[in-house]
Amino acid sequence: MTLSFSDDLSGSMVQLVFPQRICLACGSPVSQPGICDACAQKAISMPRCRHCAAFVLDENELCPSCLxxxxxxxxxxxxxxxYEDRMRDWIQAFKYYNKTYLRRPFAAMLFDGYQLYFADKEIDLIVPVPLSSGRLKERGYNQSALCAQLLAKRLKIPYTEKGLLRVKETVALAELSAKERRSCLRDAFSTSWTGLQGKTVLLIDDIFTTGATASTCAKELLDQGAKTIYVLTITAVVI
Ligand SMILES: [Zn+2]
Ligand SMILES: [Zn+2]
Incomplete structure (x- = not known):
């Protein structure tokens, strides 16, 4: 998997179209921001790991990390x-190219994901995967926080960024093996916030890759007293 921004899309598509009006996956017109019904149905019917967000090739199997x-x-x-096709480019544009207006279509996608997979769960708190203060200063925004906040508002579920702090920035995780990611992420997150006691938390991120980040965050939240951690991301890798 590469995380490079496609050359042919870096200028033209991202700047010239209105992402509120097109499906972020296939480019067809939509009446609601996000993805079209056909693309939503395609994603719903794709096989995925029973435990995590990764899409897998064999139905009802666990992905290698969960295994x-x-x-x-x-x-x-x-x-x-x-995390494929046009969606990759939109995620990259959102994350690295300052296209913060994409928070609305991405929040709409998260809302649909919540309705599909978490509507029967009692979520007490929505928490985004944090960036370190250095990275936040450099980028100017945390893309996961932008859409998690909109999601929480729409669902009327309490939201906080105090639930989890990133105390150590890691090198580009995309370049590392699963094992290297885990050792790199050790001690990367911390919290001293006392509001987690007994809470069921929905953790939000933009991409689910090996699950190392989500699992490390979940461990920290549990260590600080949270009861259950669920994870919802906009995209996930296909493995
Ligand atoms: Zn579509
Ligand atoms: Zn898995």
């Missing part, structure tokens, strides 16, 4: 759409 027991700190994770 090895590495993603066990969260109860369950789901992503709305696979």
């Amino acid at each position: 090895d027991g590495h993603n066990h700190y969260f109860t369950f994770a789901r992503a709305v759409y696979p």
